[in-house]
Amino acid sequence: MKDDGFVIVGVRETPPPPAPRREPWYRGKPLFAGGVLGVIVLGCLLCGLFIPGDPSYMDLANASAAPGRAFLFGTDTMGRDIFSMIWYGGRVSLLIGVAGAAISTAVAVVLGAVSGCAPAWLDALLMRLTELFLSVPNLLLVVFLQAILGEASVLSISLVIGLTSWTSMAKVVRTEVRQLRSSEYVVAARSMGGGFFHILWRHLIPNFLSSIMFMVVMNVRSAIAAESTLSFMGIGLPLEVVTWGSMLSLSEKALLSGAWWIILVPGIFLVTTLLCLTSLGSYLRKAANRKERNL
Amino acid sequence: MDNEILLDVQHLTHFFPITKKIAVKAVDDLSFQLRRGEIFGLVGESGSGKSTVARCVMNLYRPQAGRILYKGIDTCDRRAFRKNRRMLQTTRQLIFQDSASSLNQRMRVCDIIAEPMRIQHITPPRGTHRAEAAFQMHYVGLDPSFLDRYPPELSGGQRQRVAIARALAMEPELLVADEPIASLDVSIQAQIVNLFKHLQQEHGFSFLFIAHDLAMVEFLCDRVGVMYHGRLLEVAPTEELFQHPLHPYTKSLLSAIPIPDPVRERARKLIPYEEEPGAPRGTLREVSPDHFVAE
Numbered sequence: 001m002k003d004d005g006f007v008i009v010g011v012r013e014t015p016p017p018p019a020p021r022r023e024p025w026y027r028g029k030p031l032f033a034g035g036v037l038g039v040i041v042l043g044c045l046l047c048g049l050f051i052p053g054d055p056s057y058m059d060l061a062n063a064s065a066a067p068g069r070a071f072l073f074g075t076d077t078m079g080r081d082i083f084s085m086i087w088y089g090g091r092v093s094l095l096i097g098v099a100g101a102a103i104s105t106a107v108a109v110v111l112g113a114v115s116g117c118a119p120a121w122l123d124a125l126l127m128r129l130t131e132l133f134l135s136v137p138n139l140l141l142v143v144f145l146q147a148i149l150g151e152a153s154v155l156s157i158s159l160v161i162g163l164t165s166w167t168s169m170a171k172v173v174r175t176e177v178r179q180l181r182s183s184e185y186v187v188a189a190r191s192m193g194g195g196f197f198h199i200l201w202r203h204l205i206p207n208f209l210s211s212i213m214f215m216v217v218m219n220v221r222s223a224i225a226a227e228s229t230l231s232f233m234g235i236g237l238p239l240e241v242v243t244w245g246s247m248l249s250l251s252e253k254a255l256l257s258g259a260w261w262i263i264l265v266p267g268i269f270l271v272t273t274l275l276c277l278t279s280l281g282s283y284l285r286k287a288a289n290r291k292e293r294n295l
Numbered sequence: 296m297d298n299e300i301l302l303d304v305q306h307l308t309h310f311f312p313i314t315k316k317i318a319v320k321a322v323d324d325l326s327f328q329l330r331r332g333e334i335f336g337l338v339g340e341s342g343s344g345k346s347t348v349a350r351c352v353m354n355l356y357r358p359q360a361g362r363i364l365y366k367g368i369d370t371c372d373r374r375a376f377r378k379n380r381r382m383l384q385t386t387r388q389l390i391f392q393d394s395a396s397s398l399n400q401r402m403r404v405c406d407i408i409a410e411p412m413r414i415q416h417i418t419p420p421r422g423t424h425r426a427e428a429a430f431q432m433h434y435v436g437l438d439p440s441f442l443d444r445y446p447p448e449l450s451g452g453q454r455q456r457v458a459i460a461r462a463l464a465m466e467p468e469l470l471v472a473d474e475p476i477a478s479l480d481v482s483i484q485a486q487i488v489n490l491f492k493h494l495q496q497e498h499g500f501s502f503l504f505i506a507h508d509l510a511m512v513e514f515l516c517d518r519v520g521v522m523y524h525g526r527l528l529e530v531a532p533t534e535e536l537f538q539h540p541l542h543p544y545t546k547s548l549l550s551a552i553p554i555p556d557p558v559r560e561r562a563r564k565l566i567p568y569e570e571e572p573g574a575p576r577g578t579l580r581e582v583s584p585d586h587f588v589a590e
């Protein structure tokens with residue numbers, strides 16, 4: 001036997017695996033929709049900076065003027081400048097969208113969480129009531145609530161829209177809370193004396209937020225759409241309150257006089273905003289699903 | 296250790312209804328006492344009802360029968376509980392088996408440790424919640440650099456230390472730990488048990504330590520109770536129990552402990568335990584001072 005029977009030869013040299021290519025951060029994100037939406041939102045928020053005049057000023061001499069140098073998007077049948085109305089009206093439309101979604105989210109989270117934490121009988125009762133609410137046509141509810149609240153204002157219409165669109169989100173919240181409430185950190189918080197709202201705020205909401213986020217965005221979208229529909233039908237905001245919806249409600253007269261810009265301009269802004277929100281919402285939904293699978 | 300009794304569990308019985316007719320008897324007429332400043336170990340195989348006892352003691356389950364007196368207050372009585380709610384919630388603390396699920400993954404370590412103080416609106420003795428959390432972390436041997444981490448970024452042993460810090464932040468008089476080391480590596484188990492021993496000497500709290508690892512119980516506990524199918528079969532001071540086990544089930548459990556000596560380990564024989572069907576349900580009888588056996 002030779003002395004050098006054992007030679008340490010080491011491990012076979014292997015080339016280091018190529019470093020995984022880092023995905024660019026924007027891969028798969030709705031950049032275009034986000035950008036367009038950003039421009040619209042910024043424009044509405046900052047419109048005071050680049051629009052000097054009063055948007056509701058009626059230049060009756062120039063009623064139904066076609067788009068041109070003086071009036072970028074033309075004027076409506078009452079001689080108001082559509083370019084400034086678009087941005088100022090967008091403010092109100094977006095405000096109603098956000099406020100309506102906020103109200104419906106707040107109602108959905110509280111009712112869903114109460115139902116999810118409650119004993120079986122209360123849970124069943126609340127869910128039956130929710131289903132009952134769901135089965136009443138929304139339009140009927142809106143008209144009914146409008147009648148109770150009286151003269152429509154931005155606040156009242158947000159409230160009406162918010163109060164009629166929380167049901168499906170409440171169901172999702174309830175299902176999530178049912179799963180979360182028996183987890184040990186919730187039990188621990190309860191044994192330390194944490195109350196309902198403490199547990200809701202600190203433990204439940206952070207854990208189910210991602211799964212309702214897309215519904216929040218979709219609620220913004222449907223609140224904007226609802227306001228437009230209502231105003232268009234003449235049961236929403238009065239004509240003096242400029243929104244995209246109330247601008248559209250002039251369409252009947254506009255069509256008769258062949259002033260296409262009166263419908264087309266607010267229509268394009270409305271549809272673009274709704275499409276961007278939809279695209280954002282479905283991205284959030286996919287992201288939430290992906291996270292669920294990875295857990 | 297004085298002889299004042301802090302926790303007195305009397306004839307505790309708890310079932311879980313499965314259907315209308317069938318129920319699982321998780322804890323069956325169980326009585327034991329915990330003296331102030333004592334470490335009481337509760338051992339038994341999995342499914343013997345140890346966790347149920349812990350949760351009844353912490354008022355997380357309502358037992359069907361029996362009383363639990365804590366400092367002379369019947370905690371199962373709703374009125375007495377409500378009257379002493381704050382004292383009960385601050386002076387009794389629970390540590391769970393699995394720190395991965397007993398800490399909210401979406402809270403930072405400093406918020407987790409400060410949570411009981413926030414819930415009870417206690418002004419932290421060291422100024423801010425953050426400073427208090429840092430102090431408690433130092434106390435349980437965690438580096439303050441973990442303050443802003445989230446639980447999934449920590450190891451199992453570190454997470455369990457966070458859970459211990461959270462419990463100790465309230466200066467409890469009774470600490471209940473439900474298999475706090477069962478989900479940890481063996482070397483980490485020893486560290487945590489050492490930490491418990493050290494903290495108990497320092498704070499002097501009474502400690503209900505639930506485990507199914509007898510070696511750790513022998514090291515840590517002053518007295519041990521052996522549970523089997525929801526009943527206590529034997530209660531004795533640790534040394535007495537390990538030297539002179541009387542109940543056949545205890546003997547069987549002790550025979551399952553590995554011996555760190557290869558010769559004796561090879562000679563070790565498992566003593567099987569079979570409960571004779573229809574054997575009379577024994578009540579505890581004191582055979583020698585402080586040594587109780589079911590007969």
Ligand SMILES: Nc1ncnc2c1ncn2[C@@H]1O[C@H](COP(=O)(O)OP(=O)(O)O)[C@@H](O)[C@H]1O
Binds near residue numbers: 320343
């Ligand atoms: N929530 C529950 N619902 C129904 N049965 C349960 C529940 N919790 C525990 N049990 C049953 O009670 C018995 C005791 O359980 P447990 O107290 O968890 O035992 P251990 O902690 O000693 O393992 C077991 O038979 C278990 O199946």
Ligand SMILES: [Mg+2]
Binds near residue numbers: 345346347473474
């Ligand atoms: Mg258990």
